[in-house]
Amino acid sequence: MYKDLKDKVVVITGASSGIGKAMAEAFGIEECKVVINYNSSKDKAEDVAAIVKKNGGDAITVQGDVSVEEDVVNIIQTAIDTFGGLDIMINNAGYEKATPSVEMSAEAFNNVMHINLTGAFVGSREACKHFIETGKKGNIINISSVHDVIPWPNYVNYASSKGGMKLMMETMSMEFAPKGIRINNISPGAIVTEHTKEKFSDDKTREETERMIPMGIIGEPHQVANVAIFLASENASYITGETIYVDGGMTKYPSFMGGKG
Ligand SMILES: NC(=O)C1=CN([C@@H]2O[C@H](COP(=O)(O)OP(=O)(O)OC[C@H]3O[C@@H](n4cnc5c(N)ncnc54)[C@H](O)[C@@H]3O)[C@@H](O)[C@H]2O)C=CC1
Numbered sequence: 348m349y350k351d352l353k354d355k356v357v358v359i360t361g362a363s364s365g366i367g368k369a370m371a372e373a374f375g376i377e378e379c380k381v382v383i384n385y386n387s388s389k390d391k392a393e394d395v396a397a398i399v400k401k402n403g404g405d406a407i408t409v410q411g412d413v414s415v416e417e418d419v420v421n422i423i424q425t426a427i428d429t430f431g432g433l434d435i436m437i438n439n440a441g442y443e444k445a446t447p448s449v450e451m452s453a454e455a456f457n458n459v460m461h462i463n464l465t466g467a468f469v470g471s472r473e474a475c476k477h478f479i480e481t482g483k484k485g486n487i488i489n490i491s492s493v494h495d496v497i498p499w500p501n502y503v504n505y506a507s508s509k510g511g512m513k514l515m516m517e518t519m520s521m522e523f524a525p526k527g528i529r530i531n532n533i534s535p536g537a538i539v540t541e542h543t544k545e546k547f548s549d550d551k552t553r554e555e556t557e558r559m560i561p562m563g564i565i566g567e568p569h570q571v572a573n574v575a576i577f578l579a580s581e582n583a584s585y586i587t588g589e590t591i592y593v594d595g596g597m598t599k600y601p602s603f604m605g606g607k608g
Pocket residue numbers: 360361362363364365366367384385386387411412413414439440441442462490491492493534535536537538539540541542543
C-alpha cells in the first residue's frame with residue numbers, strides 16, 4: 348500500500364468495466380474515495396462501488412457522457428461536493444470501432460475524438476482549475492494506448508485521438524508543472540477486458556497478438572491499475588509529462604527480435 352493515498356479523492360471516467368474498474372478496485376485497497384463515472388451501465392458501476400467499499404475505500408457513482416462538456420464538469424463538481432475536493436483525475440473512458448478510413452464519416456471520426464481526446468482534455472482542465480483554486484498538488488493520469496505511437500489501419504479516429512492525448516498531456520504537464528501538478532499518461536498494449544475477451548478467445552487472433560508482444564503474453568487490467576496507483580502516489584513525485592507503456596514490450600519493434608534487419 349502507498350500510505351499517502353489514503354483518503355485521497357479519485358475520479359475515474361468509464362469505471363464500470365475493464366481497466367477503469369480495475370483501477371477503482373485498486374484505489375479502494377488504498378482506502379481512497381473513488382468517484383466511479385459510467386455512461387449507461389449503472390448496475391455495473393454500483394457493483395464496482397460495492398467492491399471499492401469492501402476493499403476499504405469509499406465510493407459513489409456518477410452518470411455522465413465524457414463527450415459532453417457539461418457532463419464532465421458535473422462529474423468533477425459532484426466529487427468536490429460529495430468528498431470535499433479532488434486529488435487525482437483519471438481520464439480512462441475510451442471507445443473504438445474498426446472502420447476503413449474511406450468509409451468513416453466525419454461524425455464517426457469526431458465521435459471518437461470527442462470521447463477519447465476532448466473528454467480527457469475537459470477532465471484535465473477542470474481538475475487543473477480545482478488544483479489551482481485550492482493550491483493542491485494534484486495529479487492527472489490519462490489512459491492512452493500504444494496507438495499513440497503505433498499507427499492502426501481502420502482505426503484512424505482512435506489512433507488520432509490517442510496520438511493527440513500524448514501532446515495534450517505533454518503540453519498541459521509543462522503548463523502546470525510550476526504549480527506542482529503532475530500529468531502523465533499510461534499507454535496499455537493488448538489487455539484482456541470484458542470488451543476484448545471475445546476477440547482474444549479466438550485462437551488465431553490471440554496467437555497473432557501474442558506474436559506482437561515480446562513478452563508473449565496479453566496483459567491484464569490489474570497490471571495497468573498497479574501503474575496508476577504508483578503514478579498517483581508520492582513515490583512518483585518527480586514524474587510528470589511521461590508516458591508509461593504497459594505493453595509487454597509491444598512498442599519496442601518486436602519484428603526485430605530475431606536480430607536481423
Ligand atoms: N483493453 C485494451 O487492450 C486497451 C485499452 N486501452 C484504453 O483503456 C481505456 C479503457 O478501456 P477498456 O477497459 O479496455 O475497455 P472498456 O470498454 O471496458 O472501458 C471503456 C469504458 O469507457 C466507457 N465509455 C465509453 N464511452 C463513454 C462516454 N462517452 N462517456 C463515459 N464513459 C464512456 C465505457 O462504458 C467503458 O466503461 C480506454 O481509454 C481504451 O482506449 C488502451 C489500450 C489497450
